[in-house]
């Protein structure tokens with residue numbers, strides 16, 4: 612079987628941006644930043660208009676992530692392909708890893724997908740992305756660098772007719788410490804901040820934080836920003852700037868409360 616991605620025609624699955632400050636404690640990851648579709652898959656049977664909706668990608672988060680990387684000097688690892696091809700925040704084989712419909716829109720090219728075709732998407736798109744994140748974390752760990760893993764997402768303001776009131780949401784599961792500190796700082800700005808809203812972070816509905824954050828026992832948070840706030844450049848810069856200001860404060864609070872991670876003794 613030929614590879615799913617055609618060299619020179621399809622974009623690389625992983626964009627690595629920033630990283631100008633090697634002392635930054637942050638690793639930024641963005642599972643749903645991209646909206647590319649491999650040429651071989653056409654438009655997945657979904658119109659361009661539908662693919663541009665929130666079902667295809669996390670609208671606006673690319674601009675937020677890049678601004679945040681620029682301001683903090685942190686490295687940002689982004690997925691370039693649409694979540695309609697394969698969702699990089701789901702374990703391969705998960706029922707919603709390759710959706711046959713999303714928010715009322717059918718995805719014909721994903722219906723009756725053979726195991727072989729699904730595996731080709733995992734190999735071409737999912738694996739290089741997660742391998743790259745894993746390499747970065749291995750490298751930081753080997754060098755004894757402290758890491759706070761920041762997963763960036765955005766959510767649609769209205770779902771099934773229900774308006775979502777939160778400006779942003781902080782998602783966490785087994786280790787909520789860093790998330791809670793960031794949540795307090797965001798609330799001090801007068802923002803409505805969802806605590807595990809609009810979604811809960813769970814072992815099965817998510818992949819990136821459970822695997823790269825929880826399993827490695829490094830502090831982490833999943834941030835969701837409401838899409839209408841970051842549609843344009845101005846909003847993206849505003850949120851990138853806000854997070855670049857608050858994340859270091861959350862780290863300082865984390866250090867004073869829980870110490871450095873990995874702690875001095877453990878790294879000796």
Ligand SMILES: [Zn+2]
Nearest residue numbers: 643669764765
């Ligand atoms: Zn997302």
